[in-house]
Amino acid sequence: MNHVWIILIGALVGSSCSMLGCFLVLRKMSMIGDAISHSVLPGIVIAFLISGSRDSLVMMFGAAAIGLVTVFLIQMFQNSGVQSDASIGVVFTALFAVGVVLISLYTRQVDLDLDCVLYGEIAYAPWDTLHVGGHSIGPKAVWGVGASFLLNVLVISLFFKQFKISTFDPALAAALGIPVVFFHYLLMGLVSISTVASFESVGAILVVGMIIVPAATAYLLTDKLSTMIVISVLLSIISSVLGYYIAFLLDASIGGTMVVVAGVLFLIALFFSPKGVRHHVKFSHGA
Numbered sequence: 001m002n003h004v005w006i007i008l009i010g011a012l013v014g015s016s017c018s019m020l021g022c023f024l025v026l027r028k029m030s031m032i033g034d035a036i037s038h039s040v041l042p043g044i045v046i047a048f049l050i051s052g053s054r055d056s057l058v059m060m061f062g063a064a065a066i067g068l069v070t071v072f073l074i075q076m077f078q079n080s081g082v083q084s085d086a087s088i089g090v091v092f093t094a095l096f097a098v099g100v101v102l103i104s105l106y107t108r109q110v111d112l113d114l115d116c117v118l119y120g121e122i123a124y125a126p127w128d129t130l131h132v133g134g135h136s137i138g139p140k141a142v143w144g145v146g147a148s149f150l151l152n153v154l155v156i157s158l159f160f161k162q163f164k165i166s167t168f169d170p171a172l173a174a175a176l177g178i179p180v181v182f183f184h185y186l187l188m189g190l191v192s193i194s195t196v197a198s199f200e201s202v203g204a205i206l207v208v209g210m211i212i213v214p215a216a217t218a219y220l221l222t223d224k225l226s227t228m229i230v231i232s233v234l235l236s237i238i239s240s241v242l243g244y245y246i247a248f249l250l251d252a253s254i255g256g257t258m259v260v261v262a263g264v265l266f267l268i269a270l271f272f273s274p275k276g277v278r279h280h281v282k283f284s285h286g287a
Contacts, residue, residue: 002127007244009125009141010258013198014210014236016149019156019229020191021215026167026225031085032071033211035092036188037195039070041099044196049106067192068185070095122255148197152190156229159183164225209259210236213266220269235265 017033024030040063047062070091077087125141137143156163165173166183173180191211198207218231243258250257
């Protein structure tokens, strides 16, 4: 039964992250996912220090808050003339370092370490169950990541038109009265929540892979946003299933193998999809 839970958790993490990744890829903000996944660390630690609890909901709020701070600082630096990649690098390394220092100073006696946050271990997730009325109702990760997935589906479904127009033509969106800045920060808040919800199952580093790789693969396979989101979710599920069984055969990291499979699927799309072939031919001619 544990293998079913592991695959389900992986599929939920991938689905939750990849649908947001589609918007990040189209907005050319792929590295924002990397920045948020690292910079939310101090938010998790501060939430723990204030509440004295490792409750996932409390940590989600702390992470989401710092995620928004991250995006605000990056935007502020860019508006001040700092290059985009430099802004991202400065903000996420500085905030991540603050989180590392806080952990080393205040949480030495608590199970809140870098291995848990950075790498995670999905194989152990089924053993950490949620109990209601003395009865187990399944792994906490399923409920946490599942709630994040449903939140993403709900918000994107309700505001799909606004997200779509803001992504492809911010000027038109503003002219139509759509609050572009609000939807920008709403998207970043969802990325923050999805990131921290996935920490204990696959870790922050692997979350970045799930945010970007399936979305980038789907981008090569279609020119329609709604189809791109569906394809990215399907690719995430395929990566989770194949990744689990390959990791089982190789006795390797399950989360890591899931992302490796996603990377292989990206390479296949890059070299064999019509859009990927066009880019490859164009690159070859340019060289």
